[in-house]
Amino acid sequence: MKKIYYLFLAMAAGLCCTSCNNEWEDEQFLQMPSLKAEPNSAGVTPVYVRYDINGTKRYNLPVIFSGSTMNTHNRTVHFAVDTDTLRSLNEERYGKRNELFYQQLTSEYCTFPESIEFPAGECQTLLPIDFTLGGNNGENPLNLSDKWILPLTIVDDASYDYQANPRKHYRKALLNITPFNDYSGVYGGTKYMIYMDGNKKEPLTLNEHRAYVHDDKTIFVYAGLRDVDFLDRKLYKVFIEFTDERIDILKKKLRIYSDNDKNNKFKEIGQSYYTIEEEMDPQKPYLKHIYITLGLSYEFEDYTTIGENNRIKYLVEGTLSMQRDLNTLIPDEDQQIQW
Incomplete structure (x- = not known):
């Protein structure tokens, strides 16, 4: 009887072992690109840029692929200005008090690529944003009495080889541009x-x-x-x-x-x-x-x-x-x- 019992235990253990796999080696989540731009209590992300009226200053915004494993494909991630989200923020925060609204930073004061390449084997890369706070040729400096926002979003399309993260503060970034000098x-x-x-x-x-x-x-x-x-x-x-x-x-x-x-x-x-x-x-x-x-x-x-x-x-x-x-x-x- 004991031999039958031990034989039954051995068979059960064998079945358990054969049914197991190394699940930690498989992707546990959907791999999605996200912007690393944690908002503060005002719902925006401060971005500090050294003030230079005649030059260009670069800020590198981290872009991350979520998932439990490393990104396995070469992908092209697309970005665009998100005017609608900025409009919603202003209306929800300030109502009709237009004088207090955050202002959208225009292409005269900043540029960024519409897409970046995300190489396989990497889970993080950088979106370069170049700021020209002096305007064209330094002749039209940014009015720093206003509050300036560069609103960005990851673009989704059925033809792309990725799905943007659906969470608001992962897919979108409201970058509050804060120029500084040695005394500010x-x-x-x-x-x-x-x-x-x-x-x-x-x-x-x-x-x-x-x-x-x-x-x-x-x-x-x-x-x-x-x-x-x-x-x-x-x-x-x-x-x-x-x-x-x-x-x-x-x-x-x-x-x-x-x-x-x-x-x-x-x-x-x-x-x-x-x-x-x-x-x-x-x-x-x-x-x-x-x-x-x-x-x-x-x-x-x-x-x-x-x-x-x-x-x-x-x-x-x-x-x-x-x-x-x-x-x-x-x-x-x-x-x-x-x-």
């Missing part, structure tokens, strides 16, 4: 005091103020409490030019001005300055910290909130500060900065 970025504003009508007892503050690129040596911020979501923001830009003229050992002079001072009555008070300090991280020796402090003092008049006949005068003084961290092990500058 998000500054802390807890010591940046905004006084209304000379009332210095109750200053207004914002935790953060974003500084945008104007040129290689100049940034601009919005005066007082304004930010990019104010409809009248373009009327209250404060330009900050970094000079090499020293005030003392640590401080250098800033030149600040407005392009609308006839209307907003912008006026600098005293001498604005900046300091820059650098140090390597004591625990991560490859990480460089750059500390930038801006000392600003100016006044302006708000003539749009209530009306020309009911101007509100503001005094702004204090410091804005920013820490920029650089991973010196990364050769690409746009990737080196820890945004």
Whole structure:
């Protein structure tokens, strides 16, 4: 009886072994191309590009083939501008407030190939996007008071040898173009005091103020409490030019001005300055910290909130500060900065 029992077990084990295969060697999913462009809370993907009014800067967008095995065929993947998705984003986020809409970047400011070759044996390649932020021949610079988007999608067609990933944030990418220079970025504003009508007892503050690129040596911020979501923001830009003229050992002079001072009555008070300090991280020796402090003092008049006949005068003084961290092990500058 025992022999029959053991024989039965041996036969069962043999059947199990012959029915098994190495399923991990077979493709478990459908291989589909996807764009690697993870959106932030606003539904867009920030793309940082060094500002150069006269040159071309390249950004390489990763394209990935999904699946549990390596891509087995040579394929040609096609791309196009996706105006419809950008329109939907604007309508869902801002309704009818057109002044706040993201603007679509045109071919004057960027170019990319309509297709790229995806070689067999590779699961990732790059879509090169060339930015010319100065426009044609540097004569029409991009207006950085607006928010610019390059909306891309992977094109699907029955004649193509692939199926695009159906998931929205894999097939599509809303690239929010963010030019930068050595001084742009998000500054802390807890010591940046905004006084209304000379009332210095109750200053207004914002935790953060974003500084945008104007040129290689100049940034601009919005005066007082304004930010990019104010409809009248373009009327209250404060330009900050970094000079090499020293005030003392640590401080250098800033030149600040407005392009609308006839209307907003912008006026600098005293001498604005900046300091820059650098140090390597004591625990991560490859990480460089750059500390930038801006000392600003100016006044302006708000003539749009209530009306020309009911101007509100503001005094702004204090410091804005920013820490920029650089991973010196990364050769690409746009990737080196820890945004």
